[in-house]
Amino acid sequence: MDFSNHHGRIQAEIEDERGQTNSKLQGTAALKQLEAILPKLEVEKTTAKKDAIARTMSAFKLADNYREFELEIRFPDGDKITFKSNK
Template structure:
């Protein structure tokens, strides 16, 4: 997920990948000057992701609203880009460009 706001260094980026044997996670929160990687990022992201309830047939608007709320992100973003791979292997991308 990548969310960009107006101005320089105003983005929030989170990655969480548990596909296969290797697990990866990272948070690069330039809004709040907070960057964590690996196990520490996994510990932060897991409870947030467990709150999410959207499904692959949810509307783009529903998904974006739920994700921005769960991650405590403001709605005044310039760009929103989220890629999700559901448990059945379905891959969906949710993109908004307000520039």
């Protein structure tokens, strides 16, 4: 998932590589789906890695059987946090 909002210019993309069929949404279709998910994410600069991963998995309704996980968030003030995990 990639979502950016630069001064009101919004770009969204979702690529799902799980299962046997890969899917990719861009633009309005991706944005519509993300508008329902992103408010549930609730990850802030001070969120612990374990909590950020759990909240992301819950918001996106993902199973806990991932091999690799990466979450990068850039905040409006320019700060960036990255959470990575391998199983």
